[in-house]
Amino acid sequence: MIQALSFRAAMTYAGSLALVAGALVAGLVLQRASIHPANFALVFLIAVLWSGIAYGLWPALFASLLSVVAYNFFFLPPLYTFVIADPSNLVTLFFFGVVAIVASNLAARARAEAVAARERAATMESLYLFSRKLAEVFTLDDLLWAICFQIAHLSKARVVALLPEAGALAVRAGYPPEDSLSEADLAQTQAIFDNRDAAAERQQPGRLFLPLRTGRGNVGVVRVERDGNSADRAEGRRLLEALADQAALAIERLNLAQDIERVRLAAETERLRSAMLASLSHDLRTPLASIVGSASSLRTHRRTLDESAQNELIATIEEEAARLHRFIVNLLDMTRLESGALAPTLELVDVSDVAGTALRRAAEILREHAVEIDMPPDLPLLKLDPVLFEQVLFNLLDNAAKYAPGGTRIAVRARRMGQAVHIEVADRGPGIPPDRMERIFDKFYRAQPADKQRAGTGLGLAICRGFLASMDGAIAARNRAEGGAAFAITLPIPARQPALDAA
Amino acid sequence: MSAPLRILVVDDEPPIRRFLRTSLSANGFHVLEAGDGATALQTMRDVAPDVVVLDLGLPGADGFDAIQTLRASGSAVPIVVLSSRTDEAGKVRALDMGADDYVTKPFGTDELLARIRAALRHRLQQEGAQALFETGDLSLDFIRRIVTVRGQDVKLTPREYDLLRLLAMHAGKVLTHRFILHQLWPSDADVQYLRIYIRALRQKLEANPAQPKLILTEQGVGYRLKSPA
Numbered sequence A: 001m002i003q004a005l006s007f008r009a010a011m012t013y014a015g016s017l018a019l020v021a022g023a024l025v026a027g028l029v030l031q032r033a034s035i036h037p038a039n040f041a042l043v044f045l046i047a048v049l050w051s052g053i054a055y056g057l058w059p060a061l062f063a064s065l066l067s068v069v070a071y072n073f074f075f076l077p078p079l080y081t082f083v084i085a086d087p088s089n090l091v092t093l094f095f096f097g098v099v100a101i102v103a104s105n106l107a108a109r110a111r112a113e114a115v116a117a118r119e120r121a122a123t124m125e126s127l128y129l130f131s132r133k134l135a136e137v138f139t140l141d142d143l144l145w146a147i148c149f150q151i152a153h154l155s156k157a158r159v160v161a162l163l164p165e166a167g168a169l170a171v172r173a174g175y176p177p178e179d180s181l182s183e184a185d186l187a188q189t190q191a192i193f194d195n196r197d198a199a200a201e202r203q204q205p206g207r208l209f210l211p212l213r214t215g216r217g218n219v220g221v222v223r224v225e226r227d228g229n230s231a232d233r234a235e236g237r238r239l240l241e242a243l244a245d246q247a248a249l250a251i252e253r254l255n256l257a258q259d260i261e262r263v264r265l266a267a268e269t270e271r272l273r274s275a276m277l278a279s280l281s282h283d284l285r286t287p288l289a290s291i292v293g294s295a296s297s298l299r300t301h302r303r304t305l306d307e308s309a310q311n312e313l314i315a316t317i318e319e320e321a322a323r324l325h326r327f328i329v330n331l332l333d334m335t336r337l338e339s340g341a342l343a344p345t346l347e348l349v350d351v352s353d354v355a356g357t358a359l360r361r362a363a364e365i366l367r368e369h370a371v372e373i374d375m376p377p378d379l380p381l382l383k384l385d386p387v388l389f390e391q392v393l394f395n396l397l398d399n400a401a402k403y404a405p406g407g408t409r410i411a412v413r414a415r416r417m418g419q420a421v422h423i424e425v426a427d428r429g430p431g432i433p434p435d436r437m438e439r440i441f442d443k444f445y446r447a448q449p450a451d452k453q454r455a456g457t458g459l460g461l462a463i464c465r466g467f468l469a470s471m472d473g474a475i476a477a478r479n480r481a482e483g484g485a486a487f488a489i490t491l492p493i494p495a496r497q498p499a500l501d502a503a
Numbered sequence B: 001m002s003a004p005l006r007i008l009v010v011d012d013e014p015p016i017r018r019f020l021r022t023s024l025s026a027n028g029f030h031v032l033e034a035g036d037g038a039t040a041l042q043t044m045r046d047v048a049p050d051v052v053v054l055d056l057g058l059p060g061a062d063g064f065d066a067i068q069t070l071r072a073s074g075s076a077v078p079i080v081v082l083s084s085r086t087d088e089a090g091k092v093r094a095l096d097m098g099a100d101d102y103v104t105k106p107f108g109t110d111e112l113l114a115r116i117r118a119a120l121r122h123r124l125q126q127e128g129a130q131a132l133f134e135t136g137d138l139s140l141d142f143i144r145r146i147v148t149v150r151g152q153d154v155k156l157t158p159r160e161y162d163l164l165r166l167l168a169m170h171a172g173k174v175l176t177h178r179f180i181l182h183q184l185w186p187s188d189a190d191v192q193y194l195r196i197y198i199r200a201l202r203q204k205l206e207a208n209p210a211q212p213k214l215i216l217t218e219q220g221v222g223y224r225l226k227s228p229a
Helices: A002-032 A037-055 A057-075 A087-135 A140-155 A183-194 A234-301 A307-339 A351-362 A386-403 A460-469 B014-026 B037-047 B063-072 B088-097 B109-127 B158-169 B177-184 B191-205
Strands: A158-165 A168-175 A207-214 A217-225 A347-349 A370-374 A382-384 A409-417 A420-426 A474-479 A485-492 B006-010 B030-034 B051-055 B079-084 B101-105 B132-135 B138-141 B146-149 B152-154 B174-176 B215-218 B222-225
Touching: A002 A037, A002 A057, A037 A057, A037 A087, A057 A087, A087 A140, A087 A234, A140 A158, A140 A168, A140 A217, A140 A234, A158 A183, A168 A183, A168 A217, A183 A207, A183 A217, A207 A234, A217 A234, A234 A307, A307 A386, A307 A460, A347 A351, A347 A386, A347 B191, A351 A370, A351 A382, A351 A386, A351 A409, A351 A420, A351 B191, A351 B215, A382 A386, A382 A485, A386 A409, A386 A420, A386 A460, A386 A485, A460 A474, A460 A485, B006 B014, B006 B037, B014 B030, B014 B109, B030 B037, B037 B051, B037 B063, B051 B063, B051 B109, B063 B079, B063 B088, B079 B088, B079 B109, B088 B101, B088 B174, B088 B177, B101 B109, B132 B158, B138 B158, B146 B191, B158 B177, B158 B191, B158 B222, B174 B177, B177 B191, B177 B222, B191 B215
Parallel strands: A370 A409, B006 B030, B006 B051, B051 B079, B079 B101
Antiparallel strands: A158 A168, A158 A217, A207 A217, A347 A382, A409 A420, A420 A485, A474 A485, B132 B138, B138 B146, B146 B152, B174 B222, B215 B222
16 A cells, blocks of 8 residues: 555656656757747746646646756756856746746645545535435345445445444444454444544544434444554545435434334234224123023023023024134134144045035024035045135135025035136125225224124134135135125145045 | 933033033933042042043043043943034044044033934944944945935945945944044055045935035044934
8 A cells, every 4th residue: 555655656756757858858949949048947837837737746846846957957058067157047047946836836736626626526426326325225234234335435444334222232234244343342332322422532543433323313333444554534534424424314214214114013903902802892792791681581581481482582592602602713713823823734625525514514504594505526625624624614604694684595616717626605695895805804804894783703704814825725705796795715726636446 | 210321521610510410410311520530530430430521621630631541441431522622633632542422612412412322322232233224314234235325225336335334333423534544444545535435425325415414524533424313
């Protein structure tokens, strides 16, 4: 680094020398043309000015000195000596020297301003590019990495970004990739992060600490570490600080976005919780009230009630207890789904067999409906958990019985379609409002929330979707052209089918 | 009139024991009760009941241990297990350990009585082999190997006949997949073959194979042939 610098300095002096040599050659040519030597001073001044603009103050002064010497040696009598015979020439040489020095200064200042302007433009450019890059980043890790990369790139140093985690700073990103600092370095960085006014501490030989400050306080620290003790220029440090400020803003933007997402999630959780509580208290209390009421009527009025009234009360107790049971089954299934405790046992299963057991279980709920089953006898076996799939069909039948009026027809159909089997449960109820087609599979969602008569759990369809997903299946709802809702299950056909003669 | 059958009810929940005591007594059983496995085993030794109703979810020495201890001691007393839903594995395990049948809580008294009667009948059957079996529309002549449904002869393949015969010999009682496979396919075979044979049998025997009335599936556990009468 130091060798490279002195080489570059040597080159500027060599350049000045070359410029003065050029002026000398021009002077010698003009001398042949018998032009008066007093005019040559201006030719040398061009070389001095040029040196100042191209190389700065010291090379320009060097050029001035060379010019004075060369002018004296080649053009002031006696020629080719450093002696000056005529005192008036001495005066000329003196003023030439003064003009050259003043010109050196002016040219060097012009040069310095041009350089500074170029650097400012470059700074603005990199700040602009950096802020555009930061705006495109959406995760904190990517953001921190971009910050480290940019600062490391500009300052040719090792950079790590530290953010507070659980009360203490921790390394979150680094360039070149690095994920740890020594205990001492970490403690030092922590001290600077905690004491945000200790500006003096922020700069130490070879190290620079850039606090990431926002309106809400420090959000982190970027630690820059250079090899050797090369001094930072103030200009460079200002750029790094500007980058750090932009980085802090970007981090704050991401933090705010995360806060908003957290609040949204909390609100959603809260909405679900209150929906669940509403559902629980209503759906548990309604059947319990019927059971308690019927049982106490039977006890108190047994002697005065006729047989049909007694049977009515007993039927109420049985049916409402069964409803309560279905509700609890749904709650348990939902809990199994959400806790991830669901472990389906997938076997090759005859779908019509499962449909049969689901219908047997649902027989009591479906006694007012006509159920029509259409399942080809040669349907392929499907890879299913028969117990879970029975619950899916049961929930769909329960749903159909709830929404379709008594006396209507409920159809259970299965068809092979290419490499899948479609199983459909279709009713002749009021159908599903089109804008709620997807929401009905949400937890605790009811197509008609105000409708207390069809008290359901709001869980049945969510369980269907969850159970089917665990068996590589899917479910979708549609309204039938002839009226009513239809729920279609799609399950893939496994490649290998057993054959009778294989046994 | 013979002495009433003694039934031992093992359940840690007093309300369950109370309703079982009432219902079973009303159906002519002499009911004994135990609230845990140790008391149950003690009662077994002291009284030797004719049938046991056993809750699988007992605390301490649980229901499975009780079944194992009973069968290890050589007792052949019929055991009907009370189990919870979502525990198909537990049901299968209890059946494989030697329980005769199960009902899932919550259950109706009718269902439990049907299981108890099927288990008792099965013990009696084993003592004297039967020549003719009839349930619903189905009749099966074990000696001539003739199967008729609604008065019509039905042609079964030898394997289908063996499967039906096995189910008929245990009519009314659930048979686990493993038990059936072990009896019919002594070399290893998969439950999926069993499902194919059941489907074939239903198509030959059932009036409506999609809603079977004779061969019933206990999802995740096994099959049960409708019990006679």
